Amino acid sequence: MSITHHPGEELLIAYASGTADEAVSLIVATHIALCPQCRRAVRAAEAAGGVLLEDLKPARISDGALKAVLSRLDSPVATKPPVAKAVTDSNVPEPLRSYIGGSLQAVSWIPVARGLAYRPLFRRGASRAQLVRSAPGAGIAMHTHRGEEFTLVLEGGYGDTTGHYLRGDLQSASAEIEHRPIADEGGYCFSLAVVDAPLSFRSSAIALLAKVMGL
Amino acid sequence: MANASLAAEPWPSSSPAWTRGPGRLAHRHLSLLRARVMDQETASAVRLDELLVAVGRLRDRDAFQTLFQHFAPRIKGYLLRLGAGASLADDLAQEAMLTMWRKAALFDPAKASAATWIFTVARNLRIDAIRRERRPEIDPEDPALVPDAEPAADAQMAQAGDESRLREALKVLSLEQVQVIEMSFFADKPHSAIAKELGLPLGTVKSRMRLAMARIRTKLGDLR
């Protein structure tokens, strides 16, 4: 497998610095599980974070802070109950696997159009993450969007005017692009989509459904 | 071949000294030897790494205190830069130090410097405590994770050496490049907002980040 579409450097830095929101972080982290090259880039950016921290002007710590922390070193840690690990026969890598609780086949899909189904995962502020399942030859909805949209292929593939996308590939689409992705023949295409503004669908029926589903 | 390389090294190269119980002295010795040939910046980075290893393996309280004095004021400074109030920043700096104490056994100096590791602790704590979000992270043990193509021989290289090279890389970045990198770490803003604040097109900010990262990665020996 070779990944040809990678997140931009600015996304990797936003993830490493911790300024990316949870939805964007989820799609970047799932990409780097599949892409050693970007994983190394994130480590390099984290190392830059270490150097920046080292060079920061130290702030004055309150009196007694060290003593207070030393007195807590031996106090028992309130451990969270261990999270049941999601099934490992899934080819969905962490961290996404924990968000969906297992394999893509077991997800309860919501059909939204012919050959197209969604599963919203979560939304934080203006950002939302959702899973998309497209039947062979089906579209991944025709929409224009405000803000940016990121799509990570988990299984299968799709193509649009900008290129062809397979497992691990991450597509970034800015507001100006109106692309019409079509899933490859030969199997379902599963992807993770993150948008940082509500999608605006062309078809009013889909728009209504999207509204009902809170997409 | 193996003999030749062994002879060239004044210390056994089989496994890092800190992985063997009674080898702590050997490790100190090794660090001292290395420190002597490195510049002072690097030597102090090696010392911080060593202190963090001592906290993880030996629950060394003296080492913890030294690390606290070094890092707690920096973490507080980091949180202040990101807009936290003084008392919250102080509390979280203390929490970060406590987390460091509890998780120090996970620190691996072959993978990251102490400063980098502690940066990630502080970053995650801020996401959890201030933004109240989860931090999605890969699981290195995950069977679905695609492993590195070749376990690069240089991966074993002392991370502290990387850090001094990284410092060099940051020194030769243009002021504009340093500015966008700093803002992406210390201004809690998307790059579109950073661009607006600098009065630049988004594309310019992105290309500065790209150039800066390319420099950093070239210095780290990871050519894309």
Ligand SMILES: [Zn+2]
């Ligand atoms: Zn990549």
